[in-house]
Amino acid sequence: MSATRIDMTDTPASVSDRTDPPPPPVDDDGADDGGSGGGWWSASPTWAKAFVAGGLALVLVLAGVIGGIALGRSTATTYGPAEGSIDVGFLQDMNAHHGQGVEMAVWARNNTANPEIRQLAFDIESTQTAQVGRMQGWLTLWGQPLTPPSGQYMGWMGMATPAMPGMASPEDLARLRASTGSALDVVFLQLMLRHHQGGLPMMQAAADEASVPAVRALAQSMVASQTSEAAVMTQMLAQRGAAPLPAPVDAHAGMHGMN
Structure with missing residues (x-):
């Protein structure tokens, strides 16, 4: 049984001459679009970034206020019903x-x-x-x-x-x-x-x-x-x-x- 001969000259371009496609661009922060890094952050518009950052700051402020109220209540010298009540x-x-x-x-x-x-x-x-x-x-x-x-x-x-x-x-x-x-x-x-x-x-x-x-x-x-x-x-x-x-x-x- 004779082996089938493949003539490389019959193809439009030689395999050795083929050029691989360039790699996908990498974000400046070092994480590509498919990872879990900051690709979505880099691709987000400025107004979206400001909205997220502002929301996070608001949450932290509220947490601080609630914590301050709780601490103040627990360390206050008096609270509750007044004398004579x-x-x-x-x-x-x-x-x-x-x-x-x-x-x-x-x-x-x-x-x-x-x-x-x-x-x-x-x-x-x-x-x-x-x-x-x-x-x-x-x-x-x-x-x-x-x-x-x-x-x-x-x-x-x-x-x-x-x-x-x-x-x-x-x-x-x-x-x-x-x-x-x-x-x-x-x-x-x-x-x-x-x-x-x-x-x-x-x-x-x-x-x-x-x-x-x-x-x-x-x-x-x-x-x-x-x-x-x-x-x-x-x-x-x-x-x-x-x-x-x-x-x-x-x-x-x-x-x-x-x-």
Whole structure:
């Protein structure tokens, strides 16, 4: 079988004489059109470059402004509701009110011989201690004192007073500590029921009119839990043949709408 002979002279031009096409032009920034470099940038008109650069600068400025606001807020000495507001006044007053409630609950829990009284006292102690922590945390975060600077309570409800309704007197607390057995249980129930009744108008006022949603929610939870506990204590007193103490008179009821 003979091999086919290719006559190079029969083609229009010799392969050796063929000239390769020139390479594609390279952009000045060193990246060609097919790469991931700046080919599109070099080929873009001036107005497009200015638009992209201006947009990037705007994003950086906005990021700086937002960061500055966040930093300023986190390092500011005070922010949040102002002194004398419903939110601050309620937290300051209820911090003190709860403080005495926890004190009485701890004493009853440690000294009663009745399991029901012990459980009730423990529940009140636990709930109010947790609420005190939240209230003190907010006041500290806002740069506000934990108690009213004036030493007067309930000024945020329209009339300042040196004592809040329902608070046990020093004589009441001495009577609680001196009691034993079933007498201790009765005294505790009477004092704590009156304590709940005295704090209820403040809780209702804050639940209705506080400006911070978290403060309103806390006040609403206090109203619910203490209303339930008051019903339980009333029933427990009746089971022991005892009557509640006269409910505290609240001269501030209905007076908290001034703000």
